[in-house]
Amino acid sequence: MTDTFPSDDTLTEGGLPASGNGRVLVIACGALAREILALTRLNGWDHVDLQCLPAILHNHPERITDAVRQAVERHRENYRTIHVAYADCGTGGQLQAACEDMGVTMIAGPHCYSFFEGNEAFSAQAEDEFTAFYLTDFLTRQFDAFVWRPLGLDRHPQLRDSYFGHYEKLVYLAQTDDPALTETARDCAERLGLSFERRATGYGDLATTMARWAQD
Known part of the structure; x- marks a missing residue:
């Protein structure tokens, strides 16, 4: 879907x-x-x-x-x-x-990363996570359409360091418990050369x- x-x-x-x-x-x-x-x-x-x-x-x-x-x-x-x-x-x-x-x-x-996690919780840890790149369920499904291709990484993978060189980890804020989607998010982290963390937020x-x- x-x-x-x-x-x-x-x-x-x-x-x-x-x-x-x-x-x-x-x-x-x-x-x-x-x-x-x-x-x-x-x-x-x-x-x-x-x-x-x-x-x-x-x-x-x-x-x-x-x-x-x-x-x-x-x-x-x-x-x-x-x-x-x-x-x-x-x-x-x-x-x-x-x-x-x-x-x-x-x-x-x-933004949606904040309200999915809870604005208070997100704000409290924002200073410690300024090197984190976030995905939601939607952005995990649409990673190629909303991140990979718009940034030209499908054509110029060397741009990865320009865009993501200052990031250290990818945090998947999971709205649902979907093992397949978690693996997709993990693959996104690998493609970006980042460590991976899954955080269950619900809605x-x-x-x-x-x-x-x-x-x-």
């Missing part, structure tokens, strides 16, 4: 367009779609719909704020409440300012944030 999701359709658990007053919409980075759908299934949040923006925006943070703003405006009249499943994600505070301007809430934290602050949003 590939982690690709439509950029213009609102998804329910069944993947069908939905609308209606009284419903809650979550506008999310496509990299979080699998996890958000899992949480809605687990908790029976049938009133929560999911709108995914292209996950490739992860590589272009300067485009995230405008994309989120357009999505909110496109769907605002059809939903009682809209939330934004992004952290700052490299926008330099611009996304937070836009969300405040639009009257919608977003996930606290600098972290995403789960608690979604639970709060579902009650709005």
